[in-house]
Amino acid sequence: MxxxxxxxxRSARETVAVDTPALRATSLMPANGPSIKTVxxxxxxxxxxxxxxxxxxxETFHKSPEGGALITQAKMRKIxxxxxxxxxxxxxxxxxxxxxDIGTSNPERSHFESLVSSVISQQLATAAARTIKERFVLExxxxxxxxxxxxxxxxxxxAGLSGAKSKTILGLASAALExxxxxxxxxxxxxxxxxxxxxxxxxxxxxxxxxxxxxxxGRLDIWPTGDLGVRRGWEKVHKLKEEITPDELLKKxxxxxPHRSIVAWYCWRALDI
Numbered sequence: 001m002x003x004x005x006x007x008x009x010r011s012a013r014e015t016v017a018v019d020t021p022a023l024r025a026t027s028l029m030p031a032n033g034p035s036i037k038t039v040x041x042x043x044x045x046x047x048x049x050x051x052x053x054x055x056x057x058x059e060t061f062h063k064s065p066e067g068g069a070l071i072t073q074a075k076m077r078k079i080x081x082x083x084x085x086x087x088x089x090x091x092x093x094x095x096x097x098x099x100x101d102i103g104t105s106n107p108e109r110s111h112f113e114s115l116v117s118s119v120i121s122q123q124l125a126t127a128a129a130r131t132i133k134e135r136f137v138l139e140x141x142x143x144x145x146x147x148x149x150x151x152x153x154x155x156x157x158x159a160g161l162s163g164a165k166s167k168t169i170l171g172l173a174s175a176a177l178e179x180x181x182x183x184x185x186x187x188x189x190x191x192x193x194x195x196x197x198x199x200x201x202x203x204x205x206x207x208x209x210x211x212x213x214x215x216x217x218g219r220l221d222i223w224p225t226g227d228l229g230v231r232r233g234w235e236k237v238h239k240l241k242e243e244i245t246p247d248e249l250l251k252k253x254x255x256x257x258p259h260r261s262i263v264a265w266y267c268w269r270a271l272d273i
Contacts, residue, residue: 070218071103079220079259083266086255089237090266097269100262103218112176112183113143114216115198118208119168120161135159145176145183168203175201187217214261223260225249233267 076099084091107114120136121129136159140147148169156166175181181197189197191213198209210224224230225246234252235244244252256263 070105071220073099073104076100076104076262079262083256083259083263090263093237093266093270093273096273097266100265102214102261102265103220107216107218109216110143110183111186111212111216112145112172115172115183115204115208115212116143116148116169118212119165119172119203122165132160136161145173148173149177164203168201171202172204191219191222214264220261221258222264223250223253223256224264225253227264229271230264230267233270236270237267 080094080100084094109117117133120133124132136156137143139155139159140151151170153163153166153170156169157163161169176183181201186194186197194213194217195206195209198204198212199206207224207226210222210227213219214222214224231244231246231249234240234249253260253263
C-alpha cells in the first residue's frame with residue numbers, strides 16, 4: 001500500500017479498520033463503473049458496484065421517496081461539455097466513454113440499505129460480497145434498521161461478516177432506531193450535514209460518505225481526493241510522471257466546481273481507456 005493512501009482518520013470516531021483505502025475494494029461502483037482490469041490496476045481504490053441505475057432518457061426532473069431532483073441527459077451533456085472546455089485533456093476521455101450517470105436516476109435501495117451493503121462489500125471480491133449479502137438477507141430478512149438491530153454479532157459472523165463490519169452495521173441500525181441519524185431524509189440535507197452525521201458513526205469514514213453522496217444521493221460536487229483510482233486517472237489524463245497527492249488534487253479540482261463528482265467519474269473512466 002502506498003503510504004500516502006494510509007487512512008488518516010478525519011473524524012475522532014472513524015475506525016481505520018473499517019474505512020481505509022485497503023478496504024475500498026468493491027462496494028459502491030455503479031454498474032457501468034471501471035472494469036476488472038481497472039480494479040486490478042487500482043487495488044487500493046474502492047470501485048463501486050451496482051448503486052446507480054442507467055438513465056432512461058428522462059427529460060424532466062423527478063423526485064423519489066429517498067432521492068433528490070434528477071438531472072436530465074441534456075443537462076449532463078451540457079455539464080460534460082463545460083468540463084471539456086475547462087480542461088481540454090478530458091475531451092478524449094469523454095468522447096471514449098458513455099455519458100456520466102451520477103444523479104440521473106433514483107436509487108434502487110434505501111439509504112440505510114445502501115450503507116449496509118457498502119460495509120458488507122468492503123475488501124471483498126464481487127462474488128464473495130454477493131454470497132455474504134445473500135447469507136445476510138437470509139439471517140435478517142428485509143434490510144431495515146429494526147430487522148438488523150434484532151440480529152447479533154454471532155448471526156452476522158455466521159453470514160461471513162467480520163467483527164468490525166458487524167459492529168458498524170449494528171451501529172447503523174442503532175443510529176436509525178434512536179433517530180441519531182435520519183437516514184430517510186439524508187437527501188434533503190446539505191453535503192456538510194450528511195458528512196457530519198455519517199462520520200459520527202463508528203466505522204463510517206470520509207471516503208464511504210463521499211461515495212454515498214455521489215452514487216446514492218447523486219451529489220454533483222463531491223471531490224474524493226482520497227480515492228486512489230481518481231488520482232491515478234487524473235495522472236493518466238494529464239500524463240503526469242509523478243504521483244499527485246490528495247492536497248494537490250484538491251487544489252486542481254477547484255476550477256471544476258460545482259461538478260467535481262463528474263470529473264472524478266471520468267478520472268475512473270480514464271483508467272479503462
